[in-house]
Amino acid sequence: xxxxxxxxxxxxxxxxxDVMLVLLAILMVIAPNIVxxxxxxxxxxxxxxxxxxxxxxxxxxxxxxxxxVNKENFLLNAFMDNFATFSGKLDKKASVLISADKSLxxxxxxxxxxxVKQAGFSEVSLATNG
Numbered sequence: 029x030x031x032x033x034x035x036x037x038x039x040x041x042x043x044x045x046d047v048m049l050v051l052l053a054i055l056m057v058i059a060p061n062i063v064x065x066x067x068x069x070x071x072x073x074x075x076x077x078x079x080x081x082x083x084x085x086x087x088x089x090x091x092x093x094x095x096x097v098n099k100e101n102f103l104l105n106a107f108m109d110n111f112a113t114f115s116g117k118l119d120k121k122a123s124v125l126i127s128a129d130k131s132l133x134x135x136x137x138x139x140x141x142x143x144v145k146q147a148g149f150s151e152v153s154l155a156t157n158g
Contacts, residue, residue: 082122082123084124086125087126087140087144089128089129089132089137090129091129091132093132093136097114100114102114107139108143108146111144112146115147115148120147120150122149124149124151126154127155137154
């Protein structure tokens with residue numbers, strides 16, 4: 029038997045394509061009928077406990093260095109002491125939103141932030157126009 033080394037064998041992939049198309053058709057027919065269900069036991073919640081909305085505390089500092097806390101006016105120089113006594117009426121879990129004029133010094137805003145933190149508030153944010 030003489031072998032011709034220049035002869036290139038041709039691959040017949042038609043049976044492979046036929047088998048793959050049959051498998052794809054079977055998968056497409058069966059897939060919508062497959063349902064996976066896992067039983068989960070959820071913990072029981074407390075029926076008597078209800079969520080209450082705590083109103084946020086708004087602090088606004090204008091360019092004249094006047095501080096307004098929920099419509100109450102304070103002077104910046106005495107803000108630390110006055111806010112410590114004023115915060116006794118507020119809920120410590122409330123979120124505090126500080127808005128300041130952009131022309132103010134960074135240290136002024138940070139002193140107000142420090143006073144709020146010393147009063148016992150943990151959720152404090154700085155407001156921007158973005």
